[in-house]
Amino acid sequence: MVDEAALEQAARMIIEALGDDPTREGLVETPRRFAKMMSELMEGMSYTNHEIAQMHGKCFTSTSDGMVVEKDIPVFSFCEHHIALMYDMQVSVCYVPNGKVIGLSKIARIAEMCAKRLQLQERITQDIWDVLVEVLDTRDVAVFVRGKHSCMTARGIKKPEALTCTNVLGGRFRDDPLLRAEVRELM
Numbered sequence: 001m002v003d004e005a006a007l008e009q010a011a012r013m014i015i016e017a018l019g020d021d022p023t024r025e026g027l028v029e030t031p032r033r034f035a036k037m038m039s040e041l042m043e044g045m046s047y048t049n050h051e052i053a054q055m056h057g058k059c060f061t062s063t064s065d066g067m068v069v070e071k072d073i074p075v076f077s078f079c080e081h082h083i084a085l086m087y088d089m090q091v092s093v094c095y096v097p098n099g100k101v102i103g104l105s106k107i108a109r110i111a112e113m114c115a116k117r118l119q120l121q122e123r124i125t126q127d128i129w130d131v132l133v134e135v136l137d138t139r140d141v142a143v144f145v146r147g148k149h150s151c152m153t154a155r156g157i158k159k160p161e162a163l164t165c166t167n168v169l170g171g172r173f174r175d176d177p178l179l180r181a182e183v184r185e186l187m
């Protein structure tokens with residue numbers, strides 16, 4: 001579990017290190033607010049992928065074998081190299097049911113929980129894929145993530161329009177050229 005007292009103390013130290021006074025009016029409550037905010041934004045740190053699958057993987061029996069696409073689920077995350085915000089992130093998921101389908105809101109919840117960690121966009125993509133493969137009982141899952149990283153856009157090389165795109169294609173999405181082309185078209 002996230003240690004809010006330690007986060008509060010760390011925020012106070014950062015304020016001091018920046019040369020400001022953590023006791024002045026505008027900042028006095030900031031460490032506590034920061035700790036609460038981080039605790040919420042890092043909710044996924046408290047759970048493994050397997051636990052996320054168990055908590056949010058409720059499925060329903062289905063005989064359909066048509067491709068299911070859930071596009072442009074918005075999520076936020078923080079890059080583990082700078083603890084900088086990754087924003088304008090959108091997760092798109094595609095799968096071919098193997099006897100069951102997952103509730104659409106559950107896909108969003110899984111994406112959100114995988115993102116709410118100190119992350120790399122590549123690993124968010126893989127984590128979502130891993131959880132979905134476990135709950136859907138098939139490797140015919142494709143995950144696409146697009147996002148902007150404030151460590152790229154606001155500092156350093158400052159490329160405000162830089163958009164990072166990652167994907168993980170499994171099963172038939174990787175091996176069947178037709179399905180692969182179809183899913184790429186959809187995304």
Ligand SMILES: [Zn+2]
Pocket residue numbers: 079080081082083084149151152
């Ligand atoms: Zn970064």
